[in-house]
Each structure stands twice: as structure tokens, then as C-alpha cells.
Amino acid sequence: xxxxxxxxxxxxxxxxxxxxxxxxxxxxxxxxxxxxxxxxxxxxxxxxxxxxxxxxxxxxxxxxxxxxxxxxxxxxxxxxxxxxxxxxxxxxxxxxxxxxxxxxxxxxxxxxxxxxxxxxxxxxxxxxxxxxxxxxxxxxxxxxxxxxxxxxxxxxxxxxxxxxxxxxxxxxxxxxxxxxxxxxxxxxxxxxxxxxxxxxxxxxxxxxxxxxxxxxxxxxxxxxxxxxxxxxxxxxxxxxxxxxxxxxxxxxxxxxxxxxxxxxxxxxxxxxxxxxxxxxxxxxxxxxxxxxxxxxxxxxxxxxxxxxxxxxxxxxxxxxxxxxxxxxxxxxxxxxxxxxxxxxxxxxxxxxxxxx
Numbered sequence: 001x002x003x004x005x006x007x008x009x010x011x012x013x014x015x016x017x018x019x020x021x022x023x024x025x026x027x028x029x030x031x032x033x034x035x036x037x038x039x040x041x042x043x044x045x046x047x048x049x050x051x052x053x054x055x056x057x058x059x060x061x062x063x064x065x066x067x068x069x070x071x072x073x074x075x076x077x078x079x080x081x082x083x084x085x086x087x088x089x090x091x092x093x094x095x096x097x098x099x100x101x102x103x104x105x106x107x108x109x110x111x112x113x114x115x116x117x118x119x120x121x122x123x124x125x126x127x128x129x130x131x132x133x134x135x136x137x138x139x140x141x142x143x144x145x146x147x148x149x150x151x152x153x154x155x156x157x158x159x160x161x162x163x164x165x166x167x168x169x170x171x172x173x174x175x176x177x178x179x180x181x182x183x184x185x186x187x188x189x190x191x192x193x194x195x196x197x198x199x200x201x202x203x204x205x206x207x208x209x210x211x212x213x214x215x216x217x218x219x220x221x222x223x224x225x226x227x228x229x230x231x232x233x234x235x236x237x238x239x240x241x242x243x244x245x246x247x248x249x250x251x252x253x254x255x256x257x258x259x260x261x262x263x264x265x266x267x268x269x270x271x272x273x274x275x276x277x278x279x280x281x282x283x284x285x286x287x288x289x290x291x292x293x294x295x296x297x298x299x300x301x302x303x304x305x306x307x308x309x310x311x312x313x314x315x316x317x318x319x320x321x322x323x324x325x326x327x328x329x330x331x332x333x334x335x336x337x338x339x340x341x342x343x344x345x346x347x348x349x350x351x352x353x354x355x356x
Contacts, residue, residue, distance in 0.1 A: 001030045002302050005061040005267070007050075009039040010079075011276025012286035012335075013067020019288035019339025020065065020295040023314070026343040027307035029299060034061070040071035040079055040276075049074075049082030055090050063298050064269040067291065068276035081133070084269075089127050091266035093259035094157060095164050096124035096238065097297065098273070100245030100255075103289075105320040106329060108250040110222065117226040118248055121172065123165035124238030126259060128157045129188075131235040153188040153234075158195040164262060165232035166204040172229055176200070177210045179217045179233035179241065192234065218244060242273070251328050253287025258297040270298040284334040287326040289315055292342055314345035 008017040024031055036057075038050040049069075051057075058064055064087065070079045087093070102108055102118040110118075132152035139145045162178070169176040178196045182189035193211055200209045212220065214237045221228065221244055233241060246255035252274045259269040272290030280286055296311035318324055324341035325331025333341070 001032055002062045002304075003060070004031055004033050004298070005058050005064045006033050006035045007038050007064065007083075008035065008067040009069050009083075009276065010041070010071045011068050011278055011281035012274070013039075013069075013276055015067075015281070015284065015286050015335050016272060016288040016291035017065065017067040019335060019342075020291040022339050023292045023311055023343045023346055024295045024299070026346040027299070027304070027310060029302075029304050029307045033065075038083060039069060040074045043074050043079070043082065049079060055086065058087065058091075058267060061267050062302060063267050065295065065298060066269055066271035068272070068274070070276045072278055085131065085133075087269055088259050091269070092127065092261050092263075093266070093268055094125065094127045094161055095258075095260040095262060096122075096126040096235075097258040097260060098122040098124065098238070098242045098245070098255065099293075099297075100242065100249060102249055103254065103319040104316050105322050106250045106254070106325075108248055110225065110248055113225060113248075120221075120225070120228045120245060121168055121230045122238050122242050122245065123161060123168065123230065123232045124242070125157060125161040125232075125234050127235075128152050128154060129235035151188055151234075151236075153191055155191065155195055158192050159199060162196045162199050162232050163203070164260075165230055166200065166207055169207045169230040170204060174207045175210075175229040176207050177212050177217070177228060177231045179212055179214050179231060179237050181214050181237075182211075183213060189234075196232070214241070217241060221245065221248060246273070251287055251326075253290050253326065253328060254293070255290045256293035256297060258294065258301060260301065268298075268301055270294040270301075284336065285327055286335045287328065288335050288339050289319075289342075292339065310346050310349045311342070314342045314349060317345050318342050 008014045043049045069084045100120040102115045130151045134152050135149040137147045180189040180192050182193050246252045255273045257273050261268050296308040300308040318341045324333040324338050
């Protein structure tokens with residue numbers, strides 16, 4: 001039995017998480033879900049995004065399943081630094097893994113590009129860089145007010161994230177792109193380049209490594225997505241590039257992610273990355289595929305590989321058939337109808353395998 005902490009959070013998170021749970025339960029894997037009502041509504045009642053002992057509570061679980069974090073009534077930096085970032089940092093979830101893959105039947109914005117052309121895996125350093133939180137403000141309220149935000153890069157953090165990326169590249173097509181901006185950032189990203197180059201030469205000589213500047217990488221993702229396999233990048237660069245990746249897929253609602261503590265000393269967190277989407281929240285229009293796909297990543301981390309593969313295959317069959325798609329993908333199905341369709345496919349696959 002795997003114990004899963006559920007934080008539906010805010011906005012459409014409350015709509016897509018139940019669909020993800022529905023699909024996870026359809027796999028037959030023994031999962032025990034425990035919900036926690038944390039997020040912006042909790043903040044407005046208590047002045048905190050989660051209780052003081054939240055991290056201690058979450059440590060007892062095998063994984064965390066999150067819907068969305070943020071709402072217009074709470075400043076974004078308050079909601080993010082009050083819930084998601086403390087979990088990532090305290091639990092050493094130093095790998096943020098985001099698959100960028102065109103799904104069959106979904107027409108993305110790139111002409112003549114489909115599943116055979118777009119299959120990337122992004123590895124984002126998840127605890128340092130531009131999200132380190134190092135800095136401050138002085139002369140607050142005066143004309144000379146000053147804000148300083150300092151990105152922090154350590155050799156240890158770069159190396160452990162890059163090693164994970166090299167390992168994934170070795171499992172796939174043995175190609176890794178390291179994204180930096182070392183022509184402009186003479187210290188932080190030069191260190192990044194040096195660490196990745198040394199690690200590749202010493203431990204992964206069979207993996208081809210390219211160093212690409214982030215602006216060139218954005219163009220390459222659009223112009224030559226078929227040339228990209230595994231990508232490793234800093235917190236900020238990978239955050240931005242994976243949203244571009246979601247657009248290439250056809251919808252931010254398709255974007256799945258895993259915040260991993262590879263050593264499993266702490267629980268890992270799994271979430272779609274579409275945000276709380278206040279403009280459509282409560283209307284049954286949110287695309288649950290990103291949440292469902294994140295559930296598959298959760299199962300894979302728990303070493304339930306067969307069940308994870310069944311969910312991903314079920315997603316592909318639903319998008320291929322095309323009857324149950326949400327509005328931004330050209331369909332008319334509701335959030336729950338898409339979840340129901342994927343769950344049916346998962347159960348059907350289970351029955352077929354059992355009958356063989």
C-alpha cells in the first residue's frame with residue numbers, strides 16, 4: 001500500500017486532481033489517498049499556505065499529489081514561497097522532470113510536426129539558481145528603494161542534477177543538451193558548463209553533450225524539435241522552456257511534472273503545471289490530462305511501471321480517438337468526461353492483459 005498526500009490546492013487544481021485519482025484507482029494499484037486543504041483559501045483563513053508542521057506531516061507519505069498553487073487574492077510570491085517551494089527545497093526534490101511529447105491526435109501549432117518529431121525530456125534543477133531566494137530590499141518606500149535577487153549555483157547541485165539527466169539520456173538516445181547563458185553570465189553559467197562537461201567526460205563518455213544558449217534553445221525547440229532528446233537546465237531556464245514545450249504539445253493542460261528526490265529520503269511531489277487558471281476555474285473546462293499524466297509519473301517513481309505505462313497508453317488512445325477532448329484542444333468534453341474516458345481505457349487495458 002502506497003500512502004499519497006493529496007493537496008488539490010487552488011482553482012482548477014480542485015477539478016483535475018479528482019480525475020487523476022479516478023484514473024490512478026482504475027489501475028488497481030493499492031493507493032491510500034489523504035487530502036489536505038492547503039492553499040490560498042487556507043491562507044485567507046489562517047495567514048499561512050500550510051500549517052507550521054506541514055513538512056513533518058508530509059514526510060510520512062510515499063508521495064505528494066498536487067493540483068495547483070495560487071489565486072488572485074494572494075500575491076503570487078506569497079503563495080509559491082508559502083507552499084510549493086518549501087516542499088521542493090526541504091525535501092531535496094532537486095530534479096524537476098517534465099516530459100514534452102506530442103500526443104497522437106492532438107494538432108499542435110507546429111506545421112507538419114507530430115509524435116514522431118516531438119519527444120523531449122526536460123530535467124530542471126529544482127532547488128537553487130534563480131529560485132534560491134537569496135536577496136532583499138532596502139530603502140523600502142523611498143525613491144531610492146533597491147531590490148537585489150542573487151541566483152545561487154553550487155557545484156554539488158549542478159552535478160547531482162546533471163548526473164540524473166545523463167542517466168536518463170543513456171536510457172534513451174544518448175543525447176543531452178545542456179542549456180545555459182554562459183556568454184553573458186561569466187560566473188554561474190560558466191561553472192555550470194564546466195561541471196557538465198567534466199561529468200560527461202569522466203562518467204558518461206557514451207552520451208553526446210551539446211551546450212546551447214537559452215535563446216538559441218527556444219528557437220531550436222520550434223524549428224528543430226526532432227533534434228532534441230534530453231535537456232538539462234537551470235531552475236528558471238527550464239521553467240520557461242517547458243512552458244514553450246507545453247505550447248508545442250498543444251496545450252498547457254497537457255503538461256505533467258515530477259519533483260523528485262531520487263534518493264527517496266523524502267517524498268517526491270507530482271503536479272500538472274498549468275496553474276490554478278482562475279479564468280476557467282469552477283466551470284468544468286479544465287484539461288485533466290496533465291494531472292493524469294503526472295499520476296503516471298507518480299506510479300513510475302513508486303516502481304509501479306506497468307500501471308504507469310497503462311495510464312500513458314490510455315491517454316494516447318483517448319487523444320487518438322478524439323471524442324473526449326476539452327475545448328482548447330477542439331473538443332467539447334468536460335473535465336470529468338475526459339477523466340472518465342481515460343479511466344475506462346485503463347480498466348479495459350487491465351481486463352485485456354488479464355484475459356491473455
